[in-house]
Amino acid sequence: AKQKILLLPGDGIGPEIMEQAVRIIDWLKAERGLDVELSEDVVGGASLAKYDVPIRDEVIAKAKAADAVLFGSVGDPAWKDVPFDRRPEVAILRLRKELNLYANLRPAKLFDPLLSASALKPDVVRGLDLMIVRETVGGVYFGEPRGIETLPDGTKRGVNTEVYTTAEIERVARVAFDLARLRSGRVCSVEKGNVMESGLLWREVVTDLHKREYSDVTLTHMLADNCAMQLVRDPRQFDVMVTGNLFGDLLSDLASMLTGSLGMLPSATLGTPEGTDKQAALYEPIHGSAPDIAGKGIANPLAQILSLAMMLRYSLDRGADSELIEQAVSNVLASGLRTADIAAAGESRVSTAEMGEAVLKELQKL
Numbered sequence: 436a437k438q439k440i441l442l443l444p445g446d447g448i449g450p451e452i453m454e455q456a457v458r459i460i461d462w463l464k465a466e467r468g469l470d471v472e473l474s475e476d477v478v479g480g481a482s483l484a485k486y487d488v489p490i491r492d493e494v495i496a497k498a499k500a501a502d503a504v505l506f507g508s509v510g511d512p513a514w515k516d517v518p519f520d521r522r523p524e525v526a527i528l529r530l531r532k533e534l535n536l537y538a539n540l541r542p543a544k545l546f547d548p549l550l551s552a553s554a555l556k557p558d559v560v561r562g563l564d565l566m567i568v569r570e571t572v573g574g575v576y577f578g579e580p581r582g583i584e585t586l587p588d589g590t591k592r593g594v595n596t597e598v599y600t601t602a603e604i605e606r607v608a609r610v611a612f613d614l615a616r617l618r619s620g621r622v623c624s625v626e627k628g629n630v631m632e633s634g635l636l637w638r639e640v641v642t643d644l645h646k647r648e649y650s651d652v653t654l655t656h657m658l659a660d661n662c663a664m665q666l667v668r669d670p671r672q673f674d675v676m677v678t679g680n681l682f683g684d685l686l687s688d689l690a691s692m693l694t695g696s697l698g699m700l701p702s703a704t705l706g707t708p709e710g711t712d713k714q715a716a717l718y719e720p721i722h723g724s725a726p727d728i729a730g731k732g733i734a735n736p737l738a739q740i741l742s743l744a745m746m747l748r749y750s751l752d753r754g755a756d757s758e759l760i761e762q763a764v765s766n767v768l769a770s771g772l773r774t775a776d777i778a779a780a781g782e783s784r785v786s787t788a789e790m791g792e793a794v795l796k797e798l799q800k801l
């Protein structure tokens with residue numbers, strides 16, 4: 436059966452960069468036998484303008500039925516002063532919730548031609564290619580009890596609680612182990628079991644699952660504070676990392692800056708919608724809708740194109756096509772092509788469409 440892909444370009448630069456990803460999908464269909472059925476819909480400000488809601492139930496249902504969703508980004512200053520439930524961003528929040536997307540995959544891959552963009556020394560980051568798997572629906576951001584309470588003496592107390600169950604840890608660890616099998620076969624699990632019970636359980640559950648089902652993968656453990664230090668000292672020691680919501684938030688932002696190029700970083704969120712055993716997956720750039728440059732045709736389409744590459748590898752079982760795209764991107768950068776966001780002072784800049792075109796040309800050559 437044909438695999439189904441739902442395209443949700445969204446707002447701002449979303450449609451501009453999605454257009455370039457779709458050109459590549461069309462090429463893969465024509466030249467590489469990719470057999471997918473595409474459908475497209477509106478979300479965010481675009482949906483508010485047309486349907487008066489940030490996302491329709493019908494679109495949620497389509498996303499659940501799809502093998503993968505390729506998402507642009509949502510957010511539009513035109514909808515700034517509206518109640519929260521009518522903001523464009525509700526579209527992505529609802530998708531994450533309704534698809535139960537509990538694992539966020541954030542690669543930090545450095546394309547060597549951009550070595551100078553990294554804040555670290557070239558020798559530390561050359562060839563960097565790691566993947567952080569962050570748990571996203573549990574942990575201290577959601578645990579009960581939570582709240583701000585006033586004590587009898589009038590002082591206030593802010594409370595959050597880190598809670599993880601065996602099942603929550605196991606399902607995200609499984610994602611990490613499965614990924615490792617498609618990569619270098621190594622997983623580093625990160626917690627603070629030295630001072631946190633939830634971290635102690637985390638380590639126990641990951642160790643146990645590893646022993647039962649994934650003994651072919653190499654598993655190591657690291658405390659989160661040491662991990663932050665190690666990511667800056669020697670990031671290439673890592674391949675797949677798996678961690679909870681809070682540590683994953685911090686460490687993935689840190690890791691993204693090892694590459695120094697926001698407009699180039701893709702991401703994936705994976706999960707299983709309640710009441711099904713089907714895998715849901717949403718792929719999107721980590722950046723937003725960039726209203727400051729929307730409509731100018733200068734956005735960098737590479738994060739969107741690399742999100743497509745992730746989708747091919749992790750949802751569509753097309754690892755070879757995925758590699759081809761990454762190689763094409765690498766070659767285009769090596770040839771010196773730069774959009775404004777990655778150009779150094781004085782370097783010439785190409786448009787969104789020119790960058791997309793160059794990747795396509797490179798694919799035709801490979």
Ligand code: NAI
Pocket residue numbers: 448507508509510511512524527697698699719721722723724725726727728733734735736738776
């Ligand atoms: P942003 O990521 O949209 O932009 C930050 C800066 O990076 C801007 O100067 C922008 O021009 C630049 N930039 C981002 N992507 C680029 C690209 N591909 N090429 C060249 N330059 C790029 O973050 P910001 O400004 O904080 O948010 C703008 C809107 O996006 C807000 O409404 C926010 O809520 C939304 N947003 C949506 C996300 C999503 O859909 N998942 C994620 C993050 C923000």
Ligand code: MG
Pocket residue numbers: 684688
């Ligand atoms: Mg963050």
